[in-house]
Amino acid sequence: MRRWLLWLPLAVFALAMAFAVRELRKPTDRTVYSAMVGKPLPTFDLPPIVAGKPGLSTADVQGQPRLLNIFASWCVPCIAEAPQLMKLKAMGIPIDAIAIRDTGPAIRQFLARNGDPYTRIGDDRDSQVQLALGSSGVPETFVIDARGVIVKQHVGDIRDDDVADLAAAWRAAR
Amino acid sequence: MIAEAGLVALWLAAALAAMQLMLAALAVSRNDDTLARAARPVAVVQGGLALLAMAALIRVFLQSDMSVALVVANSHSAKPWLYKFAGAWGNHEGSMLLWVTILGVAGGAVALLERRVAERTLTATLGTQAAIALGFYAFLLFSSNPFARLPNPPSDGQGLNPLLQDPGLAFHPPTLYAGYVGLSVAFSFAVGALITRDVGPAFARAMRPWVLTAWVFLTIGITAGSYWAYYELGWGGWWFWDPVENASLMPWLAATALLHSVSVLATRDGLRAWTVMLAVVAFSMSMLGTFLVRSGILTSVHAFAVDPERGTFILILLSLYIGGALALFATRIGVVRAGNTFELVSREGSLVANNLLLSVILGIVLIGTFYPILAAAMGTQLSVGPPFFEKAAGPIALVLVVVMAAGPLLRWRRDTLGALVRRLTWPIVATGIAAVALVVAAGWFNMLPMLGLALAAGLAVASVAPLAGRNLLRTPLFVYGMVVAHLGIAVSLAGMAASTAFTREVLVAKAIGESATVGPYRVTLRGIRPVIGDNWSALEARLDVQRGDGSTRLLAPQSRFFSNPPTTTSESAILTAFDGQLYTVLGQPDGTGRWQLRFWWKPWVTLIWFGGLLIAGGGALSILGHWLRDRRQKKRAIEAAEAAAHREAWAA
Known part of the structure; x- marks a missing residue:
């Protein structure tokens, strides 16, 4: 047998181990990202959930880049991200929302307590639109460009450090 | 304390x-x-x-x-x-x-x-x-x-975890682990022999009982695990090709190859390097299996992050042991003198073919198991499922069956093809008859199971053929071991092929009093009642089961609720007949007074596990046979030495 052949098993094994080490060192990201990023918004037409605020349809979202916030009154991280959303609104960024599995009175209370950054709120009672968007939980925030294409997905609550990123993404989408 | x-x-x-x-x-x-x-x-x-x-x-x-x-x-x-x-x-x-x-x-x-x-x-x-x-x-x-x-x-x-609350947990992990870890002895012997450059028949004979014992435990562990998953998971399948199962199959494949090549080394002093390599591979596969999979690293790449410290530790250990052994192999095996050589058509030749085919199947399972991780690292999420394994490994396994039928009928060192074909006459006839009978009785169906059934018939005949013309009382026990183990493969293969080809599945929603037909059985839902167990409560269906005009039997599948932790499990109810099993599962109510019920008729499925037990039994017979012969030889050697001493004393 050729001598170098004897080293082949060791070489194969070393390669496998190198690969495993690389995998081990990689920071893990368990987030489930939407496959819809880079694609146009799915077609939907959601009724309003609170009086005085219009519902949300695909057509409403086109024309101007904006943020689409997926939230619920029963969601604690949504309370945590409310001040950041108010900051984004103060920067002149239009924000629409989809309320997931919620009721009118609960939303009214939530907005009264945590502030109301939203232009429109759609009522997604059985998560149909949320699933169509590829969103796996609340809160999530999508950046939509003027043509209605999803350009970015932010999973989880918006922290202070995320505000600049989202604003930049919105500006880039113009 | x-x-x-x-x-x-x-x-x-x-x-x-x-x-x-x-x-x-x-x-x-x-x-x-x-x-x-x-x-x-x-x-x-x-x-x-x-x-x-x-x-x-x-x-x-x-x-x-x-x-x-x-x-x-x-x-x-x-x-x-x-x-x-x-x-x-x-x-x-x-x-x-x-x-x-x-x-x-x-x-x-x-x-x-x-x-x-x-x-x-x-x-x-x-x-x-x-x-x-x-x-x-x-x-x-x-x-x-x-x-x-x-x-x-x-x-x-x-x-x-309620899925684990089953008597299966008491014996499945210990037997499987005994198999995995038993292979560590083979590994240590191989490394020991490499260190002292002492690879030869004595080393093989010392290693053989350990390899055989580990292999018997692995066989029992896999067979028991397969049956456990079959009745506990409520899907009616007996092998799912999931990473944990593959992790037990890979050492088994390597150990099967190893125990055949150990025999060549022990009896004919051939295949030295190959035997050492297989001993290293077999235990490496066990370590990969237990540690990468059981610690959650393999089933999901995410588990790397669950505890990176443990992952790193395991990787270092695996690198040290496997890498060390492979490096030792590369530096030392060249010094090991080549063993005896042999012709292509010979017992050794067929064992080499067996080893190569087993290694190829091992490679397929290895690639199929690890490829999703590799792909995930490249950024694609995918899973490798049963179709890949069945298509890739199935045909090779069938070729292996042919080699397995021929191998024991070959002579050591040198034989002729003509003689082999003559000795294989009856197995070939049996395969042909089975194939024709299948086409006549069941029509043309799926190719792979059909071939499997026909070859199983041939293999069954071929595996008892080595006993033909021998004095059955004087045939060594380890020959019986081989015969029984090979027969077990034939039996198991027949069960796999038959249940794959002929399983009937019915999913129905039935109200109380209604009935459904599956295979030869007529199943009637008689009622649903609550049942209380030690740490669970359950809804239990009462199913009246009747085959033709035979007597009615009661089956009671349950849907169990465990409170600690809160989980629901399906406890299937199974009726075992001589020619197969009726497998019933109770599903959810549909809200209008009807219940989801799932029935399978699985012809000859029990042969799979019966065959597994035969294989393990064959291994046990072989261990016993070798032990008895060693003891007899030792006794004879002592007697001869005494006799010699006696003669010398008289001569003096």
């Missing part, structure tokens, strides 16, 4: 393993017999201490000592005692402890029993075994301590 005692035993065992390693290393490098003799008792005591630690863990589980973190996480005081007992290894830390316990006990047994191999090689073997044990003791003590206490003990535990 008992938890601390267990921890102390574990530390002492680790210290003894370190001592055993140093003694062996010094003894081998200085060629010192006194030091070598000291290594044996150390190995025995080390095994005993590991056993003590395992016993301590079982004791705290039986006592439901809720100050031990592991008990809290995996047990509950209301659990039946059997699951408290078996729950000791139904978790990561406990199963690792079981693993090193079996490793220590196996090492102790080698030290106690092995007398055939050269002393220096045995010492090197014990040193290797100690090195493996030391690494895994360190893993347990530094990153997976099963005896860790909680500062504020809760009043009760979180319970054991």
